Amino acid sequence: MTWFDEVSIALPWFFPMTAALFGALIGSFLNVCIYRIPKNESVVFPGSHCGCGKPIAWYDNIPIFSWMILGGRARCCGRKFSFRYPAIEFLTAALFLACWLSFPPGKAIAGAVLCSIVICAFFIDHDHMIIPDAFTIGGAATGVLLSILLPALHDQTHELYMVASARAGREAVLGMFVGSALVLWIALFAEVLLKKEAMGFGDVKFLGALGAFVGWKGAVFAVFGGAMLGCVWLIVALLFQKISGRSSQAGLRAETPDGQPAELGLGVHVPFGPMLGVASLLYFFGLNRWIDGYFGSLEILF
Incomplete structure (x- = not known):
């Protein structure tokens, strides 16, 4: 003992x-x-x-x-x-x-780092509509490094530490690239359809960082789960704005395409990073059981 x-x-x-x-x-x-x-x-x-x-x-x-x-x-x-x-x-x-x-100690330590990154990105993006590189590029590098040092982050175990470390590192790199690529393509398609920028590049890098911690399945869930959370938050904020008449107190920052403060509505920008971060934490703290099972059933079908 x-x-x-x-x-x-x-x-x-x-x-x-x-x-x-x-x-x-x-x-x-x-x-x-x-x-x-x-x-x-x-x-x-x-x-x-x-x-x-x-x-x-x-x-x-x-x-x-x-x-x-x-x-x-x-x-x-x-x-x-x-x-x-x-x-x-x-x-x-x-x-x-x-x-x-x-979680076991190794995964708990890595999870604490993930939570810290999400908290900072959440409030900075909410306040300033930016996610600094310290939490995107730096977060991605930290996620890959912690995955290699603490393979339990990706639930990798093996009698040989180097094998588990290599597998966890692979999961982190895959999650980083799949996450950032998915958001990038969504942003590009949306820009073509809407004829304007639909998503900031900070969100692309941020999802890459999240993917390094939660893997590619968690990154994919963060995109669609974050979109659902964003819709709920937006509806609540719009209702509050309509009832109270106080747009500044609606709990969701909005800007015009040229960066000027605006009321919530069509054609304005709202921060998406907070939704990505919250969705990734929901996956990390338990939804992965169902999400991974869903992806497993799809793999069987194909």
Whole structure:
């Protein structure tokens, strides 16, 4: 019995709690990434600071709890902090905990990285209608590397680690190319039919990154599952906009083709990256059982 098994038996709460606490800390860092990366600012220097310019003390920068203790306001000047900051920290903690409880350690670690990439891409795309290369090209490279180092990410096991590693790496590369190629062709066909750009190239690269983590079947599902999620989100946002008359509060950003803010409706651009990311996580956390079975039945037919 290893020390890991001994600790798990003696203190069954230790590793899940560690995963959640670590997730909250990472969530705090993701907040920095979401805010600074679109501005091409360093995520390291300077340290966390208030909008008034004063540094935030470490005891006022404890994930989730500091926001609650301070009532969502800065100690130095009383400036309000968005509820989104603790929400992202809590979301990251919950997803890290879900990874640990759902998967063996290797896959849980890789899954935590996937969740972090999706969270950053989700909010940056929602806010700015872009997905930085750090989460697309960088995410794809990270997915392939983690697949090779942690073949359990693609459920590859073999008595020889090198064999399992090679198989997982193959799945990651295949998922990366199938995912990006599928979205690229959809975008090209849509552009021909609509006579205008229908999808940003960032979405193409982002699905390639997701495919490196969830394989080609997960990438294919992310496209069509993301489209379904997008339709639901769009319908809800349109209903809210119509009932409340507040387009800015409809929960879904929209822009004209030339990048100007717009109300939801025909002919405007909305972010698709969040839908791709959420669909890939749904696949990763359990829908793969049904989706993979569906693809298996198709293989039998052909």
